[in-house]
Amino acid sequence: MTHPRLIEYPSREALTDGLAAYLAARLADLVATTGRAAIALSGGSTPGPMLTRLGEADLHWEDVVVTLTDERQVPPSSPRSNQHLLAETLFRGAAAAAVFVPLYAPAPEPADGLEAIAASLNNLALPLDIAVLGMGTDMHTASLFPGAVGLDAALAADAPPAVLITAPGAEEPRITLSAPVLQGAGERHLMIAGADKRAALERALSLGDVRQAPVLAVLEDCTVHYAD
Numbered sequence: 001m002t003h004p005r006l007i008e009y010p011s012r013e014a015l016t017d018g019l020a021a022y023l024a025a026r027l028a029d030l031v032a033t034t035g036r037a038a039i040a041l042s043g044g045s046t047p048g049p050m051l052t053r054l055g056e057a058d059l060h061w062e063d064v065v066v067t068l069t070d071e072r073q074v075p076p077s078s079p080r081s082n083q084h085l086l087a088e089t090l091f092r093g094a095a096a097a098a099v100f101v102p103l104y105a106p107a108p109e110p111a112d113g114l115e116a117i118a119a120s121l122n123n124l125a126l127p128l129d130i131a132v133l134g135m136g137t138d139m140h141t142a143s144l145f146p147g148a149v150g151l152d153a154a155l156a157a158d159a160p161p162a163v164l165i166t167a168p169g170a171e172e173p174r175i176t177l178s179a180p181v182l183q184g185a186g187e188r189h190l191m192i193a194g195a196d197k198r199a200a201l202e203r204a205l206s207l208g209d210v211r212q213a214p215v216l217a218v219l220e221d222c223t224v225h226y227a228d
């Protein structure tokens with residue numbers, strides 16, 4: 001695998017501003033040239049300020065489909081929900097006009113919602129134009145966790161678009177976009193901050209084993225956006 005492109009920003013503020021400006025320009029360009037754009041965004045603790053900035057962008061959000069790379073199977077009212085994070089950041093701005101495809105369906109068991117989520121993804125969001133990923137220090141991306149039940153299913157070439165994951169490192173079951181969906185995005189970006197994340201990325205590249213370091217599944221033709 002070729003190493004991903006690395007853009008190193010002088011500060012986290014510069015990372016926020018630079019990536020948000022890039023994504024806003026790309027979405028505007030996609031809408032102008034094709035009439036639509038579909039983007040998958042990550043949750044977690046890193047992207048909040050970037051999502052707020054992106055949501056303020058002046059573009060035709062009504063022609064943009066937004067989904068998540070992964071979701072904790074908790075109601076959207078929970079602070080642990082990635083959908084909740086979008087509501088508090090991206091969708092506070094003009095981006096509220098976008099079409100949103102959630103990865104959470106209220107159902108007795110998380111697996112019961114998978115079929116409806118896959119149908120919504122197929123109808124509205126796929127193929128993705130852009131995937132913006134994050135990474136944990138355990139080298140997970142989206143909810144592709146090392147050692148997870150469901151990891152092999154999510155990495156398979158014929159994986160469905162959304163896969164249920166339970167992982168030792170995750171407090172609740174998750175639904176993640178599968179590797180083929182993320183690999184099929186027109187462009188991939190990995191947003192990481194902190195020396196520990198950079199070291200984890202280097203470790204993943206040196207391990208070279210996608211089951212130990214699932215982030216490897218999305219690094220081909222990926223741009224890494226990094227600040228200390």
Ligand SMILES: O=C1O[C@H](COP(=O)(O)O)[C@@H](O)[C@H](O)[C@H]1O
Nearest residue numbers: 042043044045046134135136142
């Ligand atoms: O659990 C998650 O973690 C990753 C990384 O999050 P961070 O808190 O270390 O920034 C994130 O990309 C993913 O969407 C999220 O569900």
